[in-house]
Amino acid sequence: MIGNYDNEPVERIEPCRIEAIPERVADLIADLSAESRQLENRLPKPTAAALADLVRAMNTFYSNRIEGHNTPLREIERAMAQDFDADQDKRNLQLEARAHMRVQAEIDRLHHQGALHCPTSAPFILWLHAEFYRDMPDDLRRIEAGDISFLMEPGEFRSAARDIANREVAVGRHRPPSSERVAAFMEHFQRRYDLAGMGNSQKIIAMAAAHHRLNFIHPFYDGNGRVSRLMSHAIALSAGIGAHGLWSISRGLARGMTVPTEYKAMMEQADLRRRNDLDGRGNLSQEGLVEFVAWFLAVARDQIRFMSSLFDFDHLTEHLKLFVTREGLNPHSMGILEEVVIRGEMPRGDAPRATGLPERTARMVLSALIDTGVLASATPKGPVSLRFPVHVTEVVFPKLYGEAMG
Known part of the structure; x- marks a missing residue:
C-alpha cells in the first residue's frame, strides 16, 4: 500500500484557485475574452455551425493523439457514418473517436x-x-494491472468497495488519492470549482486549474484525460470564451506552444509540492499552478488566433476558389460560395443572381456544388449552406488538418 490512506486530507489538492491574479494571467484572460468574441462574431451562424462540426472532429483527432492513438480524419468521418473497419484495433479507435464526437456535440x-x-x-x-x-466493447473497458483484470464501469469513480485489490493507482511518478478517498476529493473539487460563485475571470482560470486538479485526483481507472479535456471545453463555453465551438483546446495541448511534450511537462510541474513559505500556503506549489494556468491560457489564446486566421473571409474564399478549380467546377460557382460565406445560407432561387447566369445554367452550377458536398441543405428544397467533408477540408483548410488526414 502506498502511503497512509487513513490520513489523506482533501486539502492535498490545494491550492485549487489563484486568488491574487498575476498581471500576465490577467492579460491572457483579457485577450481570451476579446479575441474569442471576435472569432464568435466573425461568421454568420450557419457557416459557424458547419465549421464547429469541423473543429469538433479536429478536437477528437488531437484528444486521441494525446492518448497515443492515431485516428485520421477519414477514419473519424467513416465512424460517424457507422462505417467501421474490419480490423478490431482500427475499429476500436473509430469507436473512441465517435464517442468523443458524440459527447462534445451534446455538450x-x-x-x-x-x-x-x-x-x-x-x-x-x-x-x-x-x-x-x-457503447464501448469490453476490451475498451478492461483494466489490466499486473495479475489483476477487471471491467471498468462507465460513470463510476474509482472505489475501494468495488475494487479492493487495485485501489492503489500510479500515474508515472504521481500517486493519486486512494480509491477509498476519491469521492471525498471529488466533493472538495466540486466545492472549490463551483462556477456559480465565480466571475468570468475566475471561470477562465478554472478552465486550466480544474483541468490539472481533476487529473491529479485521477478519479477514474481510465479516461481521465479525455474527461478533463471535455470538461475544459465545457468550462470555456460557460465562461463565454467558447466562440460557438470554433476553437479546440485539444489541438493546442497536443502540439504545445513549441513542442508536443510541453503538456506532460507542465502537468508534472503543477504536481509539485509547495517548496517554501513564499510558495503559497497549500500542499501543492502555488507557483506551479500559476505557471500551468498561464501556459494553458496562452495555448488557448494561440488556438483562437490560429482559428481566426483560418476563418477570415479572404482566407476562406481564396481556398474555396482552389476547391472550385480542383473539382473542375464552373468559375461562376464562386458567386454562390461567396454569397453563402457572407450570408450563411442562400435560397436556391438566388443562384441566377449570385452567378449572373441564366436560371437553367445557374441551377446546374448550384447542383454541381451540392454534388461535391461543399453545399447542402436541411431539406431537399431548403436554402444551402457550407459543409466541410474530408475532401473539401483537404483543400480549404490544409493547415488545419495536414497531420490529421492520414
Missing part, C-alpha cells in the same frame, strides 16, 4: 439551449465518463 447542444450543468460538478463529470464509455 455544445446543451450549452446552446442554456441547459448545460456546471461542468465541474461531480454529476457532470460522471456523466461525461458514462457517455463516453456507454
Whole structure:
C-alpha cells in the first residue's frame, strides 16, 4: 500500500484557485475574452455551425493523439457514418473517436439551449465518463494491472468497495488519492470549482486549474484525460470564451506552444509540492499552478488566433476558389460560395443572381456544388449552406488538418 490512506486530507489538492491574479494571467484572460468574441462574431451562424462540426472532429483527432492513438480524419468521418473497419484495433479507435464526437456535440447542444450543468460538478463529470464509455466493447473497458483484470464501469469513480485489490493507482511518478478517498476529493473539487460563485475571470482560470486538479485526483481507472479535456471545453463555453465551438483546446495541448511534450511537462510541474513559505500556503506549489494556468491560457489564446486566421473571409474564399478549380467546377460557382460565406445560407432561387447566369445554367452550377458536398441543405428544397467533408477540408483548410488526414 502506498502511503497512509487513513490520513489523506482533501486539502492535498490545494491550492485549487489563484486568488491574487498575476498581471500576465490577467492579460491572457483579457485577450481570451476579446479575441474569442471576435472569432464568435466573425461568421454568420450557419457557416459557424458547419465549421464547429469541423473543429469538433479536429478536437477528437488531437484528444486521441494525446492518448497515443492515431485516428485520421477519414477514419473519424467513416465512424460517424457507422462505417467501421474490419480490423478490431482500427475499429476500436473509430469507436473512441465517435464517442468523443458524440459527447462534445451534446455538450455544445446543451450549452446552446442554456441547459448545460456546471461542468465541474461531480454529476457532470460522471456523466461525461458514462457517455463516453456507454457503447464501448469490453476490451475498451478492461483494466489490466499486473495479475489483476477487471471491467471498468462507465460513470463510476474509482472505489475501494468495488475494487479492493487495485485501489492503489500510479500515474508515472504521481500517486493519486486512494480509491477509498476519491469521492471525498471529488466533493472538495466540486466545492472549490463551483462556477456559480465565480466571475468570468475566475471561470477562465478554472478552465486550466480544474483541468490539472481533476487529473491529479485521477478519479477514474481510465479516461481521465479525455474527461478533463471535455470538461475544459465545457468550462470555456460557460465562461463565454467558447466562440460557438470554433476553437479546440485539444489541438493546442497536443502540439504545445513549441513542442508536443510541453503538456506532460507542465502537468508534472503543477504536481509539485509547495517548496517554501513564499510558495503559497497549500500542499501543492502555488507557483506551479500559476505557471500551468498561464501556459494553458496562452495555448488557448494561440488556438483562437490560429482559428481566426483560418476563418477570415479572404482566407476562406481564396481556398474555396482552389476547391472550385480542383473539382473542375464552373468559375461562376464562386458567386454562390461567396454569397453563402457572407450570408450563411442562400435560397436556391438566388443562384441566377449570385452567378449572373441564366436560371437553367445557374441551377446546374448550384447542383454541381451540392454534388461535391461543399453545399447542402436541411431539406431537399431548403436554402444551402457550407459543409466541410474530408475532401473539401483537404483543400480549404490544409493547415488545419495536414497531420490529421492520414
